[in-house]
Amino acid sequence: MLNIKPIDNLEQIHSLKQAYFAQSTAPLDGMWHFGFAPMATHYGFYEQDALVGYCCINGDGYMLQFFLSTVANSDQKDLFTLIADGNSSVIGDVKGAFVSTAEPQYLSLCMDNSSQFAVNALMYQQMEKSDENTQFDLFLQQASTEKLEQFVEFAVANIGAPKEWLTGYYSNLINRKELFGYWQEDELLAAGECRLFDEFQKEYADLGMIVAQSQRGKGMATQVLHWLVNNANERNLTPICSTESSNVGAQKVIKRAGLTAANRIVQIEFKQ
Template identity: 60%
Template sequence: MLEIKKIVSLSEICKLKLQYFSLSRAPLDGMWHFGFVPMSDHFAFYENNRLVGFCCINGEGYMLQFYLSPTAKTKATELFTLIAKENISEFGKVLGAFVSTAETDYLSLCLDNTSSVKVNALMYQHNKVQNIETIEPLGMTLAYQEQLNDFVGFAATNIGAPEQWLSAYFGNLIQRQELWGYWYEGTLLATGECRLFDDYQTDYADLGMIVAESERGKGVATRVLYHLINQASKQGLIPICSTESSNIAAQKAIFRAGFISSNRIIQCEFT
């Protein structure tokens, strides 16, 4: 009989998380899996007190991860359908799921139970073959703790993210020396992130950037990315990044910086 328990510490499922990431056909998006997922509720699946799987559901009622070990007696298709049809009281109402096309097992389960699908974001990996040596990297400097409020205010103004979340997020990046800024005459005009993975995807660096609205369309975004690519390459890491499907300007900049996209993050609504 399957038993479902809410997880107190993610360390309880670290071995299953390792199996989950090993099944991915490409590196998974860092912001989704190491930003949003840890803030969401996790549930463990047990059979006769043996841990056989887990799932993750965010505060808006969307599943972000699902994994059931091949050794489990429970069928993944049956369990997933029960969750999608709101027949498991521990989860409450599950509206749908976010899943990448690189997560083939999880994706198949989502598609079996979805009423509609739309692309949420494009996932990229840097293509070393493409020559981008003619692009001049932007002169960026590492952020330090005293600049935290400047970075928070800049991001809140230019992308509309909540300041409380930004403060914790940027504070962590500054502590890890993974956040850069481009300043001109004392004004912050662009930020760049080169986020390293502590677990699972340690061969990759996840890049992110924000450019001031006044500087967009001037090639700044591509130069920010080139700076970040150099930072990743110095550490022997493969750069990856992502952007919303609606952000055409960012997609053009990412392509010019030498990235290619073979996978998508999609949003599924359950029937």
């Protein structure tokens, strides 16, 4: 018999997470799986007190990860449907799921229980390094702790993200030496991120950037992303990134930087 219990310490499911990532056919999005997923509520699947799987549900009622080990006796389709139908007294109602096309097992289970779906984001990765010698019109500098407030205000003004969240987020990137900036006369015009993975996907670098609204449409975004791609390649890392399906401008920039939209992140709505 299978029991579902909340997981308080994610170290308990470290080996299961490792197996989950090993099933993927491409690198998974860093923000979703190392930013959003750890903040979600995790539930463990137990058979005779043995932990054989888990899932996590975010604060909006959407599943972000689902995994059942091959050693489990339970049927993963039946278990997933039980959760998707809201019939787990421990988990409660679940609206739907976010899943990528690089997660075939999880995606198949989601589609079995889907009433509708929509592409949320495009997932990019560099398939092969360019042999060309890229000429840079601009160079990014590594961010220092003294520049934290400037980066936070820059992001608030240009993408409207919450100031409190940005302060913690950028502080962590600065400490990890993963945040870069481009300045003109002390004015920050672009922020670039080259986020590294501590486990599971250590051969990849997850890129991100923000360009000042006043500089958009002038080619700066392309230059910033080229610089970030080159920075990752110099460390023998393969760049990945993602962008919303509606952001056509960003998609063009990413394509010009030599990255390919190999996969998608899909929002699934479960049958009610």
